[in-house]
Amino acid sequence: MVRFAIDPMLKKGEGSQFVEVGDVNEFNEQPRAITFKVHRKDGWYEPKEGETLTAWIRKSPNGEILALSPICKHLGCTVMWNGNPQFKDEYFCPCHFGRYDKDGVNIPGTPPPAPLDTYETKVENGKLYLGKIKPRSGV
Ligand code: FES
Numbered sequence: 001m002v003r004f005a006i007d008p009m010l011k012k013g014e015g016s017q018f019v020e021v022g023d024v025n026e027f028n029e030q031p032r033a034i035t036f037k038v039h040r041k042d043g044w045y046e047p048k049e050g051e052t053l054t055a056w057i058r059k060s061p062n063g064e065i066l067a068l069s070p071i072c073k074h075l076g077c078t079v080m081w082n083g084n085p086q087f088k089d090e091y092f093c094p095c096h097f098g099r100y101d102k103d104g105v106n107i108p109g110t111p112p113p114a115p116l117d118t119y120e121t122k123v124e125n126g127k128l129y130l131g132k133i134k135p136r137s138g139v
Contacts (some may be wrong), residue, residue: 004018018122018129027059031081031091033070036130055119055130056081056091056105058102067119068104069133074111091116104136 022035034057046097049089056079070078072093078099083092090107091100104116115131120131 017119017129020127020129021048021055021057023126024059024065024128027065027128029058029060031056031068033057041043054078056104056116057128064126065121065123066103067121067130069117069125071117071121072098072112073114073116074098075107080115096137118139 005051018079019036019038026082027033033054034053034082037052039050040046054070056070057065059065069092070080072079072095074093076098077095077098079091079093079098082088082094083094084090084097087099089102091104092098093100093112096111098112099110100112100116101107104118115132115136117135122129122131126134
């Protein structure tokens with residue numbers, strides 16, 4: 001499912017840095033890609049139409065939300081859940097056959113040197129919000 005949300009508050013240093021991406025009950029154990037737009041200024045560069053970001057989101061049975069960046073930690077290609085029929089229930093990067101498990105942890109022996117980055121998440125009034133992307137360590 002692709003969703004579009006525009007949040008003018010995601011400018012650097014302004015107000016909340018979280019963007020609503022949907023009702024938390026829409027998510028389950030099956031990772032789902034959500035696409036949304038944010039307005040961001042990077043130095044002099046501030047695209048009028050905003051920047052499109054994607055997150056792979058899943059909710060575990062205990063309600064824990066995991067929102068992963070789709071950017072491969074090898075050389076930055078885009079990963080996809082079940083992107084290769086040979087590797088079921090994994091994230092797959094087609095550029096150099098990078099693979100990650102359901103938690104976004106890189107599979108040993110494949111090119112990615114680290115787990116996928118995660119978005120900060122919060123739930124308020126039944127809505128899921130995504131914040132900044134953060135690298136993971138020690139996973
Ligand atoms: S960029 Fe993903 S495996 Fe190389």
